[in-house]
Amino acid sequence: MKRKLRVAQIGCGFMGRAHANAYHQVTGAFDPPIEPSLEVICATDAARAQAFARRWGFASHSTSWREVVARDDIDLVDICVPNNLHAEIALAAAESGKAILCEKPLAMNVAQGREMVAAVEKAGVASLVSFNYRRVPAVTLAKQLIDEGRLGRVFHYRAQFLQDWTISPDLPQGGSAAWRLDASVAGSGVTGDLLAHCIDTALWQNGPITRVNAMTETFIKQRMHAVTGCEEPVRIDDACVFFCRFENGSLGNFESTRYARGHKALFTFEINGEHASIRWDLHDLHRLEWSDHGDEGAVRGWRSIHVTDGSGDHPYMDHWWVPGLAVGYGATFVHQLSDFLSAIHEGRSCSPTFREALETQKVCEAVLQSADAGQWVDIDTA
Numbered sequence: 001m002k003r004k005l006r007v008a009q010i011g012c013g014f015m016g017r018a019h020a021n022a023y024h025q026v027t028g029a030f031d032p033p034i035e036p037s038l039e040v041i042c043a044t045d046a047a048r049a050q051a052f053a054r055r056w057g058f059a060s061h062s063t064s065w066r067e068v069v070a071r072d073d074i075d076l077v078d079i080c081v082p083n084n085l086h087a088e089i090a091l092a093a094a095e096s097g098k099a100i101l102c103e104k105p106l107a108m109n110v111a112q113g114r115e116m117v118a119a120v121e122k123a124g125v126a127s128l129v130s131f132n133y134r135r136v137p138a139v140t141l142a143k144q145l146i147d148e149g150r151l152g153r154v155f156h157y158r159a160q161f162l163q164d165w166t167i168s169p170d171l172p173q174g175g176s177a178a179w180r181l182d183a184s185v186a187g188s189g190v191t192g193d194l195l196a197h198c199i200d201t202a203l204w205q206n207g208p209i210t211r212v213n214a215m216t217e218t219f220i221k222q223r224m225h226a227v228t229g230c231e232e233p234v235r236i237d238d239a240c241v242f243f244c245r246f247e248n249g250s251l252g253n254f255e256s257t258r259y260a261r262g263h264k265a266l267f268t269f270e271i272n273g274e275h276a277s278i279r280w281d282l283h284d285l286h287r288l289e290w291s292d293h294g295d296e297g298a299v300r301g302w303r304s305i306h307v308t309d310g311s312g313d314h315p316y317m318d319h320w321w322v323p324g325l326a327v328g329y330g331a332t333f334v335h336q337l338s339d340f341l342s343a344i345h346e347g348r349s350c351s352p353t354f355r356e357a358l359e360t361q362k363v364c365e366a367v368l369q370s371a372d373a374g375q376w377v378d379i380d381t382a
């Protein structure tokens with residue numbers, strides 16, 4: 001009999017579904033050494049929590065995360081709630097000795113993030129932040145190719161995350177549907193929500209960022225607040241572009257917006273090295289574009305690798321279908337859970353831990369400071 005990891009999931013919105021789906025799929029697809037057991041789902045609305053429990057197979061439901069986190073029969077607390085609650089729940093979970101899986105971004109700001117890191121390290125509990133795109137097989141393959149030194153010296157790293165869902169001035173801010181537009185709940189706009197993904201991937205693939213120079217804009221300055229019913233100033237960044245320097249000498253160039261009409265979730269990155277370049281696009285997530293200067297001149301050019309071949313060393317794909325058949329967004333959460341379960345079983349850490357995710361938080365904060373001040377800001381590496 002395998003050991004069970006008794007899970008309390010807090011939050012049953014869109015991210016809650018992605019996590020619940022992963023708990024179901026991981027056992028069949030990955031045969032992890034310990035198996036999740038869905039003990040309790042927690043949400044503020046009892047009827048919603050109950051319906052979610054029934055649908056996704058949680059043994060019980062609750063409206064009190066404090067009670068849930070304190071329970072003796074829980075091993076893992078999974079935080080899928082808006083950003084302003086991450087720290088409080090994580091601190092309580094660490095104190096009661098639970099492993100923690102936390103949605104991104106880690107926290108509202110660096111100060112909170114530091115407290116969370118201190119809490120999990122003091123308690124000696126496992127932590128993982130859900131930067132799920134690292135575990136798209138094509139993105140993991142890109143990391144492997146970089147680590148093998150195939151790019152040589154890196155000159156440029158550029159990334160974008162473009163969406164278009166907030167263009168309408170009629171969209172409210174706040175409430176369960178639009179909390180990402182409310183700075184008091186989200187912390188920031190596209191910087192913490194979307195660029196955080198790009199930054200996490202970049203730090204992982206290309207090493208530390210040392211300084212940033214940013215520009216942000218809030219295109220719609222006032223929106224109705226769904227909770228107060230009043231027109232209120234919008235305090236999130238609707239768009240952000242920044243330049244940066246990496247410690248390895250390469251130059252970075254990042255852009256994110258929710259005002260790019262036609263783009264739904266266009267996360268892209270491109271890395272140009274001395275010997276080769278790589279690019280990737282979330283809208284075509286199973287492909288990795290690769291251009292290798294070492295190829296024979298006559299056939300040199302961009303090739304498009306269909307990253308679906310488990311027998312051909314494509315990460316994670318040996319657990320899925322036969323070569324040529326792709327997996328999608330949902331699988332990234334299955335992969336991260338599988339990695340986390342194995343790490344917990346073996347007493348290893350699983351990246352990105354709270355400490356690693358704090359580095360992304362630092363870059364986000366420096367980006368916002370730079371945009372406010374209109375000048376370069378150094379990243380605090382302490």
Ligand code: SOE
Nearest residue numbers: 104163165180193194197265
């Ligand atoms: C925002 O629209 C959002 O749902 C992000 O919060 C997710 O992290 C991203 O993966 C997709 O877009």
